[in-house]
Amino acid sequence: MLTVTRVPPPSPLQWVSLLTAAFLVLPTGYITYVAVTAAPAVWTRLWSTRIPELLGNTLSLAVSVALTTFVLGVSLAWITVRYDFPGRRMWEWALALPLAMPTYVLAYVYAHLIGMGGPAEQWWQMVLGPDVRLPSPQSFVGVTIIMSLDTFPFVYLLVRGALQNLNISFEEVARACGISPWATLRRVTLPLIRPAMAAGLALVVLYVISDFGAVSLLRYQTLTYAVYQQMTSRYDHTAASILSLLLVLMAIVFLATERWFRQRSRFYQTSGRYRHSTRQHAGLLGTALITGYVVVVFAAAFGIPAAMLIHWSIEAISQGALDARFLGFIWNSTFLAALAASGAVIIGLPLAYLASRRPTRLNIACLQAAYAGYALPGPVAALAVLVLFTHFAPALYGTVVVLIIAYILHFLPVGLQSMEPALQQITPNVEEVARTLGCTTQHTLRRVTLPLVRNGFIAAWVLMFLQTMKELPATLLLRPVGFDTLAIRVWLEASEEYYQLAAPAALLIVLLSLPALMLLVSNDWRRHAQEGAR
Amino acid sequence: MAVFPRTLYALTLLLAMSVLAPWPLRTAEAGDKLVVYSGRAERLIKPVLDEFQAKSGIQIELLSSGTTELVNRLQAEGDHTPADVFLTNDAGSLEHARELKLLRPMNMREVERAIPSQFRAADNSWIGLSGRFWIVVYNTNMVKPEQIKSLLDLGQPQWKDKIAIPNSGSEYLQAGVSVIKTTYGDDRTKQFLQGLKTNAGSQVYQKSSQIVEAVAKGQVTAGIVNHYYIYRHLAAQPTAPIAAIMTDQQEGGMGAIMNVTGIGVTRASKHVESAKLLIEFLVAQAGQKLFADLDKEYPLHPDVKADQALVDRHSFRAALVPLAKLAELREPTLTLIEQVGLR
Numbered sequence: 001m002l003t004v005t006r007v008p009p010p011s012p013l014q015w016v017s018l019l020t021a022a023f024l025v026l027p028t029g030y031i032t033y034v035a036v037t038a039a040p041a042v043w044t045r046l047w048s049t050r051i052p053e054l055l056g057n058t059l060s061l062a063v064s065v066a067l068t069t070f071v072l073g074v075s076l077a078w079i080t081v082r083y084d085f086p087g088r089r090m091w092e093w094a095l096a097l098p099l100a101m102p103t104y105v106l107a108y109v110y111a112h113l114i115g116m117g118g119p120a121e122q123w124w125q126m127v128l129g130p131d132v133r134l135p136s137p138q139s140f141v142g143v144t145i146i147m148s149l150d151t152f153p154f155v156y157l158l159v160r161g162a163l164q165n166l167n168i169s170f171e172e173v174a175r176a177c178g179i180s181p182w183a184t185l186r187r188v189t190l191p192l193i194r195p196a197m198a199a200g201l202a203l204v205v206l207y208v209i210s211d212f213g214a215v216s217l218l219r220y221q222t223l224t225y226a227v228y229q230q231m232t233s234r235y236d237h238t239a240a241s242i243l244s245l246l247l248v249l250m251a252i253v254f255l256a257t258e259r260w261f262r263q264r265s266r267f268y269q270t271s272g273r274y275r276h277s278t279r280q281h282a283g284l285l286g287t288a289l290i291t292g293y294v295v296v297v298f299a300a301a302f303g304i305p306a307a308m309l310i311h312w313s314i315e316a317i318s319q320g321a322l323d324a325r326f327l328g329f330i331w332n333s334t335f336l337a338a339l340a341a342s343g344a345v346i347i348g349l350p351l352a353y354l355a356s357r358r359p360t361r362l363n364i365a366c367l368q369a370a371y372a373g374y375a376l377p378g379p380v381a382a383l384a385v386l387v388l389f390t391h392f393a394p395a396l397y398g399t400v401v402v403l404i405i406a407y408i409l410h411f412l413p414v415g416l417q418s419m420e421p422a423l424q425q426i427t428p429n430v431e432e433v434a435r436t437l438g439c440t441t442q443h444t445l446r447r448v449t450l451p452l453v454r455n456g457f458i459a460a461w462v463l464m465f466l467q468t469m470k471e472l473p474a475t476l477l478l479r480p481v482g483f484d485t486l487a488i489r490v491w492l493e494a495s496e497e498y499y500q501l502a503a504p505a506a507l508l509i510v511l512l513s514l515p516a517l518m519l520l521v522s523n524d525w526r527r528h529a530q531e532g533a534r
Numbered sequence: 535m536a537v538f539p540r541t542l543y544a545l546t547l548l549l550a551m552s553v554l555a556p557w558p559l560r561t562a563e564a565g566d567k568l569v570v571y572s573g574r575a576e577r578l579i580k581p582v583l584d585e586f587q588a589k590s591g592i593q594i595e596l597l598s599s600g601t602t603e604l605v606n607r608l609q610a611e612g613d614h615t616p617a618d619v620f621l622t623n624d625a626g627s628l629e630h631a632r633e634l635k636l637l638r639p640m641n642m643r644e645v646e647r648a649i650p651s652q653f654r655a656a657d658n659s660w661i662g663l664s665g666r667f668w669i670v671v672y673n674t675n676m677v678k679p680e681q682i683k684s685l686l687d688l689g690q691p692q693w694k695d696k697i698a699i700p701n702s703g704s705e706y707l708q709a710g711v712s713v714i715k716t717t718y719g720d721d722r723t724k725q726f727l728q729g730l731k732t733n734a735g736s737q738v739y740q741k742s743s744q745i746v747e748a749v750a751k752g753q754v755t756a757g758i759v760n761h762y763y764i765y766r767h768l769a770a771q772p773t774a775p776i777a778a779i780m781t782d783q784q785e786g787g788m789g790a791i792m793n794v795t796g797i798g799v800t801r802a803s804k805h806v807e808s809a810k811l812l813i814e815f816l817v818a819q820a821g822q823k824l825f826a827d828l829d830k831e832y833p834l835h836p837d838v839k840a841d842q843a844l845v846d847r848h849s850f851r852a853a854l855v856p857l858a859k860l861a862e863l864r865e866p867t868l869t870l871i872e873q874v875g876l877r
Contacts, residue, residue, distance in 0.1 A: 045872055049872055049873070049874075049875035050872075050875065138736070139736075219736070219738065219739065221877060229701065229702075229703045231603070232600045232603045233600075233602050233702065233703030233704075233868075235602065235605065235606060235609075235630070386610065390610040390611075394610075394611070394612060394614055395614055397610060397611055398607075398615070398616060476599070477603065480616075481569050481571075481595050482595045482596070482597070492575075492598065496575055496577065498577075
């Protein structure tokens with residue numbers, strides 16, 4: 001068959017994707033515009049007062065959380081893939097659970113537990129005397145630990161996936177060539193899982209610099225927190241835009257670094273000779289240590305906070321905190337999250353499809369534009385949407401539409417990260433084969449393409465659903481009247497220190513997130529995806 | 535094989551559902567309903583509104599949020615705002631909303647009879663409902679009350695690492711600094727803020743309740759809060775070692791810094807008659823008592839007595855800066871706060 005290379009004419013799909021991309025960069029563009037055109041006096045004032053401290057705080061927190069999650073995530077992935085110990089299957093799954101726990105919930109539980117005069121301190125002082133103080137959760141170390149406990153599953157899940165897919169033959173060859181185990185680890189295994197580590201850490205860093213709930217409950221000043229404060233205490237948004245621009249730039253630098261890492265190390269699996277690694281037994285002492293480590297991390301990141309939430313919820317419910325309004329909050333939360341996730345999948349589809357199927361410069365640029373939202377933390381996304389809508393479509397302001405758009409802007413990149421590889425893994429040959437075998441275009445799409453990308457899309461939907469469920473700052477700023485979500489309830493109660501009353505809503509967020517999370521980590525669809533890829 | 539199309543159907547169904555779902559759009563035209571934007575903690579306003587709803591049959595929809603956030607929101611929504619009533623904790627913000635023409639001048643005899651004129655806008659576009667004082671809370675085990683006479687004392691070096699303050703986004707702090715600035719001038723205010731910043735260190739809080747808690751636990755010896763947070767804490771924990779100091783009562787002192795919670799009807803409201811009923815309810819003696827006691831504030835109606843736990847209103851005096859002036863003072867105050875670099 002003769003193939004002729006030619007520039008494809010712009011299809012309707014291309015127009016759609018172009019418009020979507022334009023729409024997605026608009027907010028970032030607007031923020032940049034406001035920040036750049038701000039009076040120099042505002043810039044100098046901010047530089048001389050707030051910016052150095054905020055930049056320092058944000059960067060140091062990002063680095064320290066990245067290091068901590070790196071150690072936690074990689075070690076746990078290694079243990080669960082390479083060793084056998086009692087309850088391994090259960091722990092494998094349980095270690096992903098902290099993803100269902102919003103960071104602000106973890107923050108408020110620990111602020112109470114180990115804060116001044118909290119139960120942990122009282123117990124500590126009973127043992128060691130009345131003048132001994134625990135390290136405060138409202139310190140750099142405290143914030144680092146709490147954020148790390150909540151975000152290490154990103155690294156854990158990705159590295160675990162990479163380790164599971166790693167062909168053990170490579171290691172065996174290295175060993176057979178007389179290379180020491182340590183050198184094999186350093187020169188063969190680690191380079192192979194490096195892209196996964198980089199991707200996991202990038203997720204962690206972006207999560208940390210855009211987190212609002214935990215840092216504000218723990219009173220740790222980061223750029224995102226400062227943007228929110230500016231937005232809620234000033235009438236004009238210039239200073240907020242300037243700080244947002246810095247945040248966006250910071251996120252772009254992180255993302256570019258991660259891409260660079262990934263591009264430098266691409267590995268291809270040769271098919272046919274793939275073998276799993278065999279699990280080792282660590283001996284009695286080793287097994288005890290491993291189990292102890294896993295149990296401690298799990299308890300700190302999920303077990304203890306969940307137990308506290310259940311305990312508080314029971315107290316709150318016995319005081320009559322659950323009323324009919326609660327059903328409304330549950331509905332609002334699931335409704336918004338489902339709608340945002342579905343909307344994002346639909347909006348992201350043309351972008352991801354064109355970029356992977358017809359990777360022209362234009363199409364790739366459109367996809368990159370969508371990633372701009374990654375760098376837009378909640379308050380910033382809210383600010384951009386708020387300003388744009390009040391200027392251009394005031395009638396929609398204060399409706400669910402605005403909120404959904406802010407969510408899509410903010411979370412679409414998370415979804416695209418799963419949609420893009422799902423589309424990339426189908427080679428055009430597969431579709432061409434189907435066509436030569438007599439399938440119509442529609443048939444090919446339905447019988448071949450869609451089943452192959454299904455799992456990637458489900459993962460994208462689930463990830464966006466989970467994130468939207470927990471979202472706080474944009475919801476706070478843009479929710480319509482009488483449209484409180486579970487996250488808002490947690491926030492309203494917890495920020496007034498009514499811990500018991502915040503608990504039922506927090507517990508519900510966790511419970512509602514569980515099915516989605518289970519879908520995400522269950523090996524079932526992973527295996528499907530791998531089979532589909534082969 | 536057919537699973538994916540099913541997912542597509544599900545998505546379509548969901549989208550269809552979203553169109554049919556009860557959109558919280560402007561459905562307020564139907565029946566007696568009031569949308570209230572409230573900058574006051576939901577817990578402290580909902581019982582009063584519930585009482586009004588039960589009495590009047592007018593259904594209340596409440597949006598609780600930050601004060602400035604709500605002013606920004608009202609301004610952004612303009613004529614499209616679903617809000618009928620704006621109720622909040624800071625006279626400066628209310629006055630600012632009036633200047634932005636977001637509020638509607640009211641002519642109500644009941645209001646003029648019940649609330650003294652210094653607690654209202656000249657054209658009644660906002661009406662004070664209760665008074666609060668921005669004063670010092672101290673730990674009774676750690677300090678003697680004689681050690682603190684004035685708010686400005688807390689800027690002195692001996693309080694290093696011993697005090698807790700609200701963050702610079704707090705409208706109470708902004709209003710308080712405005713009053714100090716008007717009374718003592720820029721230089722002294724700046725010096726005071728510098729001292730506060732150094733002395734508080736990392737003890738900068740988002741919520742006044744957290745400051746009171748920090749003082750009660752002995753984490754710090756004193757803090758600056760609105761008076762009612764102290765009594766709210768004491769109501770929950772009667773043995774907590776905390777008490778209030780009504781500051782700046784010395785000879786020639788500026789007096790305790792006062793602010794009010796107030797209410798205004800939005801210019802865009804289509805339910806002015808219902809809104810009037812709510813205001814009447816809140817300024818009447820019973821409403822005043824209910825509203826003020828719920829939060830341990832001072833009622834503004836001269837014939838209504840404050841909660842017995844509070845310091846007698848006649849035993850101290852308030853600073854003389856007019857409430858309506860707080861709005862124009864705010865921008866210069868914010869500049870000052872930012873120059874000092876308060877968090």
